[in-house]
Amino acid sequence: MNIDSNNPDLLSVHAAREMLREHAISPTEQRVEIARVMFARHQHLSAEQILGQLMRHASRVSKATVYNTLNLFAEKGLVREVVIDPAKLFYDSNLNPHHHLFHTDTGQLEDVDPARIDISDLPALPEGKELEGVDVVFRVGRRRS
Structure with a gap:
């Protein structure tokens, strides 16, 4: 993966945009921000964890946008949904x-x-x-x- 040289916790903007385009997803600013967090490495993150990381990076992505984007990523085969129980859903980049x-x-x-x-x-x-x-x-x- 192409990690951001300024922040090793994020995928580079270029790599995020390319990944989205390769999966026929329009690379809006919000989707790119979410992809940068989700695909920095193989990991399991809930929507709330992604939102928390985005807030630490001064992002203005809404909770609804995070959920909708993760659902789109799952639909396009970029992540796996892992249901722990009806109230706990993780998104797996592996x-x-x-x-x-x-x-x-x-x-x-x-x-x-x-x-x-x-x-x-x-x-x-x-x-x-x-x-x-x-x-x-x-x-x-x-x-x-």
Whole structure:
């Protein structure tokens, strides 16, 4: 990735614009700002976390724009939506097949290599359907004494 030399936490403006164009997304100023945060590295971010990072960079992107843009990125195949529960949705910039470990006490989400998980005895699929993928989320918390 082409990281911004002035801020290693952001993708360069040029790289963000090119990525959006390659996926048939009009590179508006707000979309470019969101892409710069989301695609600086493989990471899992909620819309609120992205909004927080944008605010630290003096951005004026609205919460609704962040949500709409992330939904567009997911629709265009730039991010994966990872649903932890109905109230927790993360956007994952790592599109390679993998699973997740969710820390319930910190809210952190991390990748789990699919080679470390053995999934067998999958159910029979309905006629005319094919398996698109298997997403496993392990929820972990502090051990109770």
